[in-house]
Amino acid sequence: MSSILRRIVARKPIDSVQKEINEAEYKRPLNAWDLTCIGIGTTIGAGIFVLTGTAAKDYAGPAIILSYIISGVVCIFACLCYAELGSTLPVSGSAYSFTYAALGELLAWIVGWDLMLEYLVGSATVAVGWAYYLDTFVTGFTADGKSLFDQRFTNAPFIWLEASDTVAAGFYMNKVPCRPGSDELCQAYFNFPAFFIVVAITILLVIGIREAAWFNNTMVVIKIVVCILFVLTGIKFINNANYTPFIPPAQEYGHYGASGIFQASVSVFFAYIGFDAVTTTAQEAANPQRDLPIGIIASLGICTILYVAVAAVLVGMVPYSTISRGAPVGQALIDVGLPAMAVIISFGALVGLSSVLLSSLIAQPRIFYSMAYDGLLPSAFAKIHPKTGTPYVTTIVSGTVCALLSAFLPVDVLGNLASVGTLSAFFLVSVSTLVLRITQPDLPRKFQIPGGFWIGGMLIPFLSAFSAAGLFSQATIPAIIRVFAWMGVGLVVYFSFGFWHSRVGLGISTGGEPAAAGSKAAKA
Template sequence: MKRIFKKKCIHEALECAENDTTLKRSIGPFGLTIMGVGGIIGAGIFIVTGVASAASGPALILSFIIAAIACTFTALCYAEFASMIPIAGSVYTYTYITMGEIWAWIMGWIMILQYLIASSAVAIGWSSYAVALVTSMGIALPAVISGPYGVGGSLINLPAALIVLILTAVLVRGAQESARVNAVIVFIKVAVILLFITVGIQFINPSNYHPFTPYGLTGVFQGAAMVFFAYLGFDAVASAAEETKNPGRTIPIGIIGSLIISSILYIAVAAVMTGMVPFNLLNNASPVSFALQHVGVQWAFTVITIGAIAGLTTVVLVNMFSKARIIFAMSRDGLLPKVFSNVKEGCQAPVTSILLVGALATIVAAFFSMDSIFELVNVGALSAFIFLALSVLILRYQKPEIKRAFKCPLVPVIPVLSIIFSISLIAQLKVNIIEIFAVWLVLGVVIYFAYGKYRGMFEAKEKLIDSEVEGYEPPLETPSSK
């Protein structure tokens, strides 16, 4: 039992980025920032804003600000760890180094659920917008192929399945190609969002802001717990750590830069939208398009719908990208079958992991309806953020001498605030969501003791804790590029 709490040596973790199963460093600061924006902006604006407005009212603006503050604390923690240990795995890897194998497995298991459901749910949202667009063009898709199984006579959500398959093909071509596709689509959706703000601001009715907090502070924090989903994506930047050039500089820029850009756009959209339409009318599947139709701007419907499709496309892409890297890292450590850590020559992409992710996401997106899905994703992400903040505190205490390319300021204050905000937001989620999450955790622990425990990194060769490695010296610098 003692070995399940053994920790991964930082020195060996960094060596993982220099062996035959490493990924190719091909993403620079601009590409990484755009990747973060691509992962963040999408479902938050085009789907979640409507649902959250029902809880917070016009104070949705405050809900976005609170969620942004909580994410900022977490982003600073991510920037420290990802720049110091620039390898695949994100919080899974950081937990392995600071807490041990069993906790790393639990964290990886949580993140697999988070990214799987996030990518599948957003693909379902993508399908709704795509069906609306082709319908507006006079093309009626048969109900049997345009929705979740059993809903409205549908057997399969074919558009959702197709977008996942297309993005799987993009990811197989490698991180650099994925980043290029993401950048093009991000520019389209940001242009559409700016168009909405420019047009919508002309139709703001100040009376729609009254009462500003119809449900008090409770509604504001409930809205924050919902729109927290909107910010998920900046954490995906950390998953690309092993594929970034000069990670000590690039990763902090990518994480913090994408969060700042996205926060500004979110707050602006929330302010304009709740000014255009009474908040009690916004709770629908396409709040942005509805707001424009409500004020009579029919010409913008097609443009906004195209922007929504673009926005949701990049969110699916980034979530699938991140999930494949988590599976790759767990496989490289022996906690999942080794086949998932195979790297394709040339593009240096974990193709087997990507194909697994694509297959699972396609099945879920094609046949399932994702009610309350955003909250289930949120509890997984918030749990990861708690583990991340704890990892920063632990490593600062155990290894203060390690060189950190970026240091989270005001430690322990920032990590502690990150933990407090995360726990507070989890407390706002529905009880049944917490129960489903607990069942997933129990299943993960059972699988670990049935499989992972006997095939982890300590089975083939006992690894020593950093302090036990004879002659070990903390790394003076992190790998930059190849």
């Protein structure tokens, strides 16, 4: 038992992290602007263009503004922790690698497994939102305002319903109009647009990171312009009556009231997921120690300002009870008599959501690569294409899984699952920052959280961990159960494969000490 415990708490030596950096076959074409755009590209998307509708309508009402601010504060603390660790350990594993070096193998595995919720499940959420906005965009060109798509092939076959007076929580078959404009209902089969966009983005990412970055940078500029355009247009249609009551009274199932604000914070926390994706491209950055903190902090700052502004205008334009769940921003413009502007915004949302997909699907394969490099996943996942310099095997696997999730599962359950999973990763990254400040005080840190040892090294990481844990506790019980069930599956996978193939673990078994990745002990 003692040997097993020693194995699962073994930390990855810092020198092996440096070895991984030196051995990687990645190309390094990315600069600070590219990294900032990856952060913005991953962040601004489904959270503001899709989930705002569900969070305002079902949880917080106009107080969705406070929900965004609460989630933003949590992310500011976590952002500083990521910036410090990213400049200290500039490897593509992000939170997984940070936790491995600070807290040990088992917790690192759990973080890496949870990051699949953030990036794979999160990408699927974005793809579902992309399909909604494609429908809104195309419908804007029709004379009668009716959808041209067969809804059976643009919707998931299942929907998730929370507990209410009439239904029990769970999955239900999704019934949609059999034909455009028909009152007859048929079973939905497959979300083809969501599936298609994920496949297209995956192909682009296999081609190369430089090409993907150029495409992403262009899309980021477009969606920032669209967000500003929505705010400047919508502010003229704000009705102050829509802000009353600002915090609707609590309902039987925890919606609205103070608890509703925090539940909405968990839901829209998904909107802030993305700045951490910058760290997954560390080994493809020309100067990661300098540029990673710039990309992380700049992307979060820009996104927070835009989120609060868009949310404030949205709930002022239309009553929260009438906000669309699928395409809240575009539908709000239609509701105030601006269908042409809704088409423009829907196009911007399509572009924005495409960049989120691209950036998220950049991140996940690189985490898989780091886990495979450490022996916790099959070695095929650590293959880099000799010509393009991309982890092509993990990119194809990630894209395939994401495409299937987006085709068959609904947006609300996906979004909540991704948010709660990411909060657990943020918690452990914050703890890792604190632990490394204590156990490795002399590590070269190109960026340190301001405030010296006690404020920057102790207080801010503690507040980050405490905030993430507090927000996690406000999630719905079904969401928490689903995440712990996911962790349980992850533990089965770890003890079935990763435990027996871990390079660090093999080093302990043969030499008594954790071996640097790539050493003879690790390859034994």
